[in-house]
Amino acid sequence: MLTEHEISIRVRYHETDGQGHVHHANYFLFFELGRTELLRAAGHDYDQLEREGIHLVVSAISAQYFRPCRFGDVLKLRTRVTYAKGARVLHEYELLRDGEVVAVGQSTVACVDHEGKVKRLPKWLMST
Amino acid sequence: MLTEHEISIRVRYHETDGQGHVHHANYFLFFELGRTELLRAAGHDYDQLEREGIHLVVSAISAQYFRPCRFGDVLKLRTRVTYAKGARVLHEYELLRDGEVVAVGQSTVACVDHEGKVKRLPKWLMST
Amino acid sequence: MLTEHEISIRVRYHETDGQGHVHHANYFLFFELGRTELLRAAGHDYDQLEREGIHLVVSAISAQYFRPCRFGDVLKLRTRVTYAKGARVLHEYELLRDGEVVAVGQSTVACVDHEGKVKRLPKWLMST
Amino acid sequence: MLTEHEISIRVRYHETDGQGHVHHANYFLFFELGRTELLRAAGHDYDQLEREGIHLVVSAISAQYFRPCRFGDVLKLRTRVTYAKGARVLHEYELLRDGEVVAVGQSTVACVDHEGKVKRLPKWLMST
Numbered sequence: 001m002l003t004e005h006e007i008s009i010r011v012r013y014h015e016t017d018g019q020g021h022v023h024h025a026n027y028f029l030f031f032e033l034g035r036t037e038l039l040r041a042a043g044h045d046y047d048q049l050e051r052e053g054i055h056l057v058v059s060a061i062s063a064q065y066f067r068p069c070r071f072g073d074v075l076k077l078r079t080r081v082t083y084a085k086g087a088r089v090l091h092e093y094e095l096l097r098d099g100e101v102v103a104v105g106q107s108t109v110a111c112v113d114h115e116g117k118v119k120r121l122p123k124w125l126m127s128t
Numbered sequence: 129m130l131t132e133h134e135i136s137i138r139v140r141y142h143e144t145d146g147q148g149h150v151h152h153a154n155y156f157l158f159f160e161l162g163r164t165e166l167l168r169a170a171g172h173d174y175d176q177l178e179r180e181g182i183h184l185v186v187s188a189i190s191a192q193y194f195r196p197c198r199f200g201d202v203l204k205l206r207t208r209v210t211y212a213k214g215a216r217v218l219h220e221y222e223l224l225r226d227g228e229v230v231a232v233g234q235s236t237v238a239c240v241d242h243e244g245k246v247k248r249l250p251k252w253l254m255s256t
Numbered sequence: 257m258l259t260e261h262e263i264s265i266r267v268r269y270h271e272t273d274g275q276g277h278v279h280h281a282n283y284f285l286f287f288e289l290g291r292t293e294l295l296r297a298a299g300h301d302y303d304q305l306e307r308e309g310i311h312l313v314v315s316a317i318s319a320q321y322f323r324p325c326r327f328g329d330v331l332k333l334r335t336r337v338t339y340a341k342g343a344r345v346l347h348e349y350e351l352l353r354d355g356e357v358v359a360v361g362q363s364t365v366a367c368v369d370h371e372g373k374v375k376r377l378p379k380w381l382m383s384t
Numbered sequence: 385m386l387t388e389h390e391i392s393i394r395v396r397y398h399e400t401d402g403q404g405h406v407h408h409a410n411y412f413l414f415f416e417l418g419r420t421e422l423l424r425a426a427g428h429d430y431d432q433l434e435r436e437g438i439h440l441v442v443s444a445i446s447a448q449y450f451r452p453c454r455f456g457d458v459l460k461l462r463t464r465v466t467y468a469k470g471a472r473v474l475h476e477y478e479l480l481r482d483g484e485v486v487a488v489g490q491s492t493v494a495c496v497d498h499e500g501k502v503k504r505l506p507k508w509l510m511s512t
Contacts, residue, residue, distance in 0.1 A: 013292060013302075014151050014285050018144035018199055024442040025142060025412035029270050032409070036269060045328060046269075058408040062446030068500065071146055072301060116452065141420060141430075142413050152314040153288070156281035157398050164397060173456060174397075186280040190318030196372065200429060244324065270409060272402035274455055279398050327402055 001124060003081040005038035011073045021068035028061060031093045031105050034079030044124070052122055056089070056109045063093075063105040073097055084127040087111045087118045129252060131209040133166035139201045149196035156189060159221045159233050162207030166219075172252070180250055184217070184237045191221075191233040201225055212255040215239045215246045257380060259337040261294035267329045277324035284317060287349045287361050290335030300380070308378055312345070312365045319349075319361040329353055340383040343367045343374045385508060387465040389422035395457045405452035412445060415477045415489050418463030428508070436506055440473070440493045447477075447489040457481055468511040471495045471502045 009030055017023040039045060049056065069075060076096045083090040093105035113119045137158055145151040167173060177184065197203060204224045211218040221233035241247045265286055273279040295301060305312065325331060332352045339346040349361035369375045393414055401407040423429060433440065453459060460480045467474040477489035497503045 012285065013288055014145060014153060016146035017142060018146075018148040019439065019441075020146040021441075023142050024445060025409050025416070028409035028412065029268065032269055047328070055403065057403075057405075057452070058449060060446070060448045061408060062444070064444045065442060068441070072303070140413065141416055147311065147313075149313075152317060153281050153284035156284065157396065160281070160397055175456070183275065185275075185277075185324070186321060188318070188320045189280060190316070192316045193314060196313070200431070270401060270407050273398060274400035274402075274404040276402040281398060 001081075001084075001127070002038065002042040003127060004078065005034070005041045006076060006078050007034060007037045009033065009075045009077055011069055011071050011075065013071050016071050019068075020070060022070070022073075024063070024065060027063050027065070027095065027103055027105065030075070030077055030095065031061070031063075031079070031091070031107060034077045034093055035091060035107075035109070038079045038081070053113055054119065054122065055112050055114070055116075057112055059088075059108050059110045061105065061107040063103055065103045067097070067100065067102040069097065069102055075102070081127060084121060084125055087120055089121065089125065129209070129212075129255070130166065130170035131255060132206065133162070133169045134204060134206050135162060135165045137161065137203045137205055139197055139199050139203065141199050144199050147196075148198060150198070150201075152191070152193060155191050155193070155223065155231055155233065158203070158205055158223065159189070159191075159207070159219070159235060162205045162221055163219060163235075163237070166207045166209070181241055182247065182250065183240050183242070185240055187216075187236050187238045189233065189235040191231055193231045195225070195228065195230040197225065197230055203230070209255060212249060212253055215248055217249065217253065257337070257340070257383070258294065258298040259383060260334065261290070261297045262332060262334050263290060263293045265289065265331045265333055267325055267327050267331065269327050272327050275324075276326060278326070278329075280319070280321060283319050283321070283351065283359055283361065286331070286333055286351065287317070287319075287335070287347070287363060290333045290349055291347060291363075291365070294335045294337070309369055310375065310378060311368050311370070311372075313368055315344075315364050315366045317361065317363040319359055321359045323353070323356065323358040325353065325358055331358070337383060340377060340381055343376055345377065345381065385465075385468075385511070386422065386426040387511060388462065389418070389425045390460060390462050391418060391421045393417065393459045393461055395453055395455050395459065397455050400455050403452075404454060406454070406457075408447070408449060411447050411449070411479065411487055411489065414459070414461055414479065415445070415447075415463070415475070415491060418461045418477055419475060419491075419493070422463045422465070437497055438503065438506065439496050439498070439500075441496055443472075443492050443494045445489065445491040447487055449487045451481070451484065451486040453481065453486055459486070465511060468505060468509055471504055473505065473509065
């Protein structure tokens, strides 16, 4: 499967906080957008996953922030799958503005069934 | 059923926007809190509703804003049922700070079943 | 000034709620996006407004919902200025999916200075 | 200064996502609440910090999730300062439901001035 994808994100006003900066929790919404768009770019989507009885849940996530982002900023988000085996997918994220990295992130997504039980990834999601 | 309830809300930091004020969309989250806490104060909750096959969906909502609210403000929210018959419940909201009304709101909630079809309210939710 | 604009919005996962539908408060974030993109399409932006000592604050807003929206839905939002004189701008919103109107909205935005005092709109923002 | 504090959080409906679980990004809003309430319990608040020309910005944050949380769940959040020297404060978070840990987190907050330059913590914020 495709393991890297880049999207463009324009900061929305409501994503900023009382200091005029994008609130740190909102970066995780950007990362989620990166994951879903990577999946879509690979020709898949969550509907397909659900039809296969698969739910992807975040089991760990982190971010490091280097520069504040503001309303109207146009950011580039690079999402990369670094591991996809067994029941886990690991992603790395790089958020850039004008070529400068403003934040990075890492996440672990677990594959579970309808009852929340761990389940092996479908073949097409695994990296080789 | 109980038709009026008051709760206290302390503004959280992430609820403010780039101007340092509570973002206008977040007042609707306060109103939702008012509705669910009114229901709880009446001895009911959404779980019970779902067991009865009932979903409450907002079909119309509005707010008028008079004063900005800031991080740390302690607000008082008065939620009042003004109509509850057939398949609809109407609420009115008054948000106060130190006795002054800072915003008001109105909403219409529709009662639907699992497929989204309109459904009569259960008796205990109706006003007489 | 340009008084009508259309944008495309793809529903993000975190914008849905426990019923799998876009949470009703999030439509107001879409409307805000419609306003800021209308302004941008007209060749202006909020930075320019702030340099002119202008803040636009929502003083009243409302929405009526007809059909639920889901994660991945691609929506079309039409934002229209219906009045822009004195210190107020009124907007109307129409949200469509596959040609069907799923929600509509209305808002009143007030023009204020740094201290929150009402202020006349700059000429370029007024409708004639 | 006080280095540990516990608060109670009732999950709000809009905090859940399409799977009916609290969205993973919202845990960071809970953690922020833990930090501000710890500060308040110690007799301080952000207004005081701003008067002293201090801004606290999150420079790194992470969470690990063990059990999903649902609308109406009553959670206990333990926030602990593990380091507070120079220009940095480190916190650890433990989120519990009925005595069971459902998630944990860690964050690094940096002390900066109005222009975003790193600045030493005020004495009263330092741990000894």
